[in-house]
Amino acid sequence: MPKKSDYFPAVKQDYPIFRKFMLETKVASISPMLLKDDRRRPEYIAQSPVELGWQGFPCRVDALHSKRRKGKYAFKLSAFHFSPEPVFRFDSHGSTHMNEEAGDGLPFRAVTTPHFHRIEPNGVMIAYKTPELESGDECERILRSPQLGMKYFCAQTNVCAQNGFPIQLQIDTNELDLSSEDPLVEAEFPTADPV
């Protein structure tokens, strides 16, 4: 598996433009975003083009919800001028991200989920938490509600629907209820000899 690149040289090179892009109000043309089964992937997914009035600057928001793991969802903002990879992300569940040392010491490098990912002026993508993503009631609500997570994602990225409010999500809840909170509930562990 190749290293998922944390490094965005085009962002580093044009950081003032990237910063302006992130601060600019961006409008998603599709809201509500309807998450559908993509049979090739382990997720339900929806996409919306995003406009900020910049010529030749295609952008997109992706919303994903895991089929295999209850409650696990993610949002991504892509700006293809800078990279084919998303330039901003939110992950509700999943692996802890390990940032490079920023002067605060080893324990602070590990950022558990839920977390955002943003690109720093040096072009490196880091993970970080805003206050509502540290533990607590609001964090628990975010973990249980993709719509609430989207509200915070929109706030961080300055993305909104055409009515100025956060993007709305539509998810077929009947399908999602099939998954269990316990990620190993359907796993089989035979008692045979080792490989």
Next chain:
Amino acid sequence: MNLDCALTDVIRRDFGALWHCKQFGNTLEITTPYFLPDSTLLSIFITKRDERYIVCEGGRVSESIELHCSIASEDAPQVIHEVARSFRMHVGRKDGRPLFFKECSDPKLISSVVFDVCSFSATACSTLAHAPNPRIEIESEQRFKTRANTFLNTVKPPHLELTSGQIEELPGIRFSALLKSPSKLWIVQYVTGSSNSYFRKSINDTTMSFHCARVSAINPLIVRTIPFVDTEAAGYDEPKLRWWLHELDKTSKESMVLWSKRETLASYLADAAA
């Protein structure tokens, strides 16, 4: 601060702070300090079935296998099963995919099992991330082949027929380009490689192919055996390859052509005056 082994207390404390745990039903998801190639920390999962404490990697390894197979080669599962064997891992299943685990019934042994599962998982994911990727080499070869073919088509004398592939008298050897008149033959072999070792392999294969051609029945027809060397390849490093290129030039009877000086090739074909 004085340097003494009390420093390990600080290191131990900071490393210890990297461990996190969340409970999901009957399973614990534990973040470990093991660093993976995609800048995440390895999570392991502990669940209990009757009196069995089962520690597994949650499918992370099989995700890496799938990603590797989609972009590189199909032999990843075999490599990983060999790594699993050396760590004496057991294999379960979830969603139709392998799940690597170990277990114990004595709680005192859980941390030892966690150590083994972490060591295996980090090794397996790193192996896949750094495995050679044959697809890159194939794409690199194809790129030079296209450029060289186009160039040959523009410089070859019009009465020469240009083909490629095998010669009947030399089964098993594929030649990049063959220029023929009724009684004469020019053999061109493209020499390229996305790494130093692939490039050396290409040189060695070409040396051998030309040697075979020279000792075969078609030798009297051969005007030149021309190695066409891709000087823009990622694996082209003239100082490191000097000795091999020198031998290749000798084997080809001083007919070697560098892409950077490709006009020479035209003059080698010019002695095809009918």
